Amino acid sequence: MDKNSIEKTSFRKGARQLIAVAPFILIGFVFVCIFVIYPQIKNVWMSLTEYNIMQPSNSVFVGIQNYAKAFVGDEKDKFWIAFRNVILYGVFTIPPGMLIGLILAVLINGVKKFNTFFRAILYLPVLIDWIVVSIIFLYLFSDGKAGLVNYYLMKLNILQQPIAWFSSTWTANAVIWIFGIWKSIGWVMIIYLAGLQGISKDIYEAAEIDGATKTQKFLKITIPLIRPTTYFVLINLIIGSFNVFFAVYMLTSGGPIGTTDVLQNYMYNQAFKYMNFGYACAISVITGLSILLLTIFRDKFFKYERN
Amino acid sequence: MKNKASRLAALFLSLSVMAASMAGCSSGSSGAASAAPGASGGTASATSTKDIKATVTFWHTYSANSEAKVLNEKIIPAFNQEYPNIKIKSVTMPTDNFKQQVLQAAASGSAPDVMRMDITWVPQFANLNALVAVDGMDGFSDIKSNSYEATLNTCKWKEKYYGIPLDTNTTIAIYNNADLQDAGLSAAPKTMDELAEAAEKIKGRHPNGLIGISGTGMWSMAPYFLSLGGKYCDDGYTKATGYVNSDESIAALTKLVSWNDKGLIGKCMLNGQPGTWDGLKANDGYMMVNDGPWFYTLQDKKTTDNDTYAQMPADTSQSISVVGGEDMVMFQNCKNQEAAWLFMKFMFSDYAQKTMALEVNQYPVNKKVAQDSELTSNPIFKIYMQQLETSWARIPNPSIEEMDNDISLAFEKAFRHKGTVKENLDALAKQLDDLFAKNS
Incomplete structure (x- = not known):
């Protein structure tokens, strides 16, 4: 058989395989085109x-005018505040959320009784509607002595005067961050729990025989072996932090003086309140590109084996 | 052979699933289209309006238990006595993200035929070319001559009217009687200075402030800012420089900032607690708030008996408040405009306006009804209607929400001493001028 006929045979074989699987991938491909690719192209165009x-x-057609408006134009102050707040939200919610979620997962993994009960209780915040929790948080962090948080902080002599939580930039942001952490730890815990259950008991037994302490087992076995899980959790939380919306929309509406605005809230107002759809689309493209850049950066500097 | 058959079967199944999915999508849109009047109703080719056969879809946000009940049980049946062949499909819409829903519906051609629309939205939707100009329609001039100018102007955009007024409201001053007595007053203050003096006298007993202003945007702040002599823009709504940063405006805002510094303005203005209603009820709360007619309707008798109602205090300017309310508008995709217009006119009629006023406290825009003795004999109604005569309709501009946001932020910065009053108002004037220019 010469080289040409071998190539022809393998091409035919490949074509046959493609025809065989085409019906199965066709539906998915069409839907991806309609609901993912087309909207994204249209969004960039808009x-x-x-x-x-x-x-x-x-x-x-205005070219890059909408992008210039955000970066250096009339809206630059509002845009950069929103961008800063997204970054700060990520910085102040992702590490504590992951740490608390991991600790809870390790604790629950070691519990034999009521394991499911604890899981359900800790996962509950994830299931509760954002709007309901926002209203609860508004009451918890209410101004004056009547606010529950103020009441206890004053009772414990941590505060002399009640704090008007939503009246200043950093206390309002702090409430948004606490809200974000509270809402995410249940999900982090469940994902880590799945990761922990994938680690073989044999490794821990071998380490015990070698005389490893609990801390050593956690630092030298658990942490390295759940790195793929950590990677997955990190990616999702970073994307989630860029999509933070309800917490701000419900708790502060961007106030005071727009200093707690985040990109999604800012974009929503531009589109549906002010009807600046072109500009709102530019904000969404900037958000998407920021996530992409962060992902590339993370891949470059935090490389490790993926499962 | 068998493989070929199974491949064909797989292809067929896939295409069937896709077709079903697409059919699902398209049936949704045809369903929406069928809600449009022309699709289900007849044509407007009849010789008499009595013979018109059509279905008119009407979107509103009337509360289901009171306002919508009167609409469905009294107003629409009365309309149908006159026009038995026009079916009104009354749809109570949820208020959450309502504007977004209307926008999507208008853009996709599935908007209702007519809608009860917030007055500030009308220029926005008119500018998007989503609404039908009604000033050439039969009977519009009668409606125009029987309307108040301020409310009629809320329907106007670029010299055309894109709707007719439906209901109106404004805010008046509401005082806690005990606080007034405590300050040594037997009646509501007539001027802003009297108000500030009274508040100053008793401020020691009111740690959260005394004058409950609910925010720094136009709706909340304009009654104070305008009554103190300030202005947001010129009377033709074309320019802000020289108005919002005029000496009078700077003086008005400076006075308000000094009140806030002295602790006279309630914490609710800058996102604090208590809110205006809770603050007015509390013993150590607000001496005065300003609010719309719903306050009187929704509060219990014990609360309303403890309050005094009055027009906003005046100052260098007369007592001025702000106009709220809704207009009736017709969307471009309305296929039976004649039927829709008949219904819009009916909602402005004496019967509909008076019924809604008496039954659910919806304030009339029809001059004749507003002067009806059955309504004017109510003292609270009378105060609101008097206040309306000097109320300001805000800025009828498609960018009103952006303008309001800029105004709110500039005022808030001044109250928080982020820059001087003049600096903030100068910057605001430029922002507002840019928005006026954008839509000119």
């Missing part, structure tokens, strides 16, 4: 226009 929602064909 970000380059002054979009007219009633007559899209009359939208005026």
Whole structure:
């Protein structure tokens, strides 16, 4: 058999295989095109226009004007505050959320009785609606002595005067971060628990025979072996931090003076309150690119084996 | 052979699933389209309006247990006595993200035929070309001559009217009687200085402030800022420089900032607690708040008996408040405009306006009804209607929400001493001018 006929045979074989699987991948491919690829292309296009929602064909092409407006134009102050707050949200919620979630997972993993009960209780915050929890948080952090948090902080002599939590930038942001941590630890705990259950008991037994302490086992066995889980949790929490919306929308609406605004809240207002759809699309493209850049950065500097 | 058959079967199944999914999508849209009047109703080719056969879809946010009940059980049946062949499909919409829903519906051609729309939205949707101009329609001039200018202007955008007024409201001053007595007053203060003096006298007993202003945006702040002589823009709504940063405006805001520094303004203005309603009820709470007619309707008798109602205090300017309310608008995708217009006109009629006023406290925009003795004999109604005569309709501009946000932030910065009053108002004037220019 010469080289040409071998190539022809393998091409035919490949084509046959493709035809055989085509019906199965066709549906998914069409839906990805309709609901993922097309909207993304359209979104980028809209970000380059002054979009007219009633007559899209009359939208005026403005090039990178919407991007310039955000980075250096009239909106730069508001945009950079929103961007800063997203980064701060990630910095102040991801590490504590992961740490607390991991500790809870390790504790629950070691509990024999009521294991399911603890899991359910700790996962509950994830299931509760954002709006309901926001209202509860508004009451918890209410101003004056009547607010539950103020009441206990004053009772414990930590505070002399009650704090008006939502009246200053950093206390309002702090409430948003606490809210974010509380809402995410249940999910982190469940994912880590799954990771922990994948570690063979033999490794711990071997370490015990070698005289390893509990701390040593945790630091030298558990942490390294759940690295893929940590990687997965980190990716999701970073994406989640860029998508923070309800906490801000419900608790502060961006106040005071717009200093707790985040990108999603800012984008929502631009689109649906002010009807600046082109500009709102530019904000969404910037958000997407930021996540992409962070992912590339993380891959470059935190490389390790993936399962 | 068998493989070929199974491949064909798989392909067929896949295509069937896709077709079903697509059919699901398209049936949704055809369902929405069928809600449009022309699709289900007849045509407007009839010789008499009595013979028009159509279905008119009406979106509103009337509360289900009171307002919508009157609409469905009294107003619509009365309309149908006159026009038995026009079916009104009354749809109570949820208020959450309502604007987003209306926008999506308008953009996709599935908007209702007519809608009860917040007055500030009308220029926005008119500018998007989503609404039908109604000033050329039969009977519009009668409605115009029987309307108050301020409420009618809320329907106007670029010299055309994109709707007709439906209901109106404003805010008036509401005082806690015990606090007034405590301050040595037997009646509501007539001027802003009297108000500040009274608050100053008893401020030691009110740690959260005494004048409950609910925010720094136009709706909350304008009654104070305007009554103190400030202005947001010119009377033609084209320019802010020279108005919002005029000496009078700077003086007005400076006075308000000094009140806040002295602890006279309630903490609710800058996101604090208590809110206006709770604050007014509390013993050590607010001496005065300003609010709309719903306050009187929704409070229990014990609370309302303990309050005094009055027009906003005046100062260098007359007593000014702010206009709220809703207009009736018709969307571009309305296929039977004649039927929809008949219903819109009916909602402005004496019967509909008076019924809604008497039954659910919806304040009339029809001048004749507003002067009806059955309504004016109610003292609270009378105060609101008097206040409306000098109320300001805010800025009828498609960018009103952006303007309001800029105003709110600039005022808040001044109250928090982030820059001087003049610096903040100068910057605000430029922002507002840019927005006026954008829509000119």
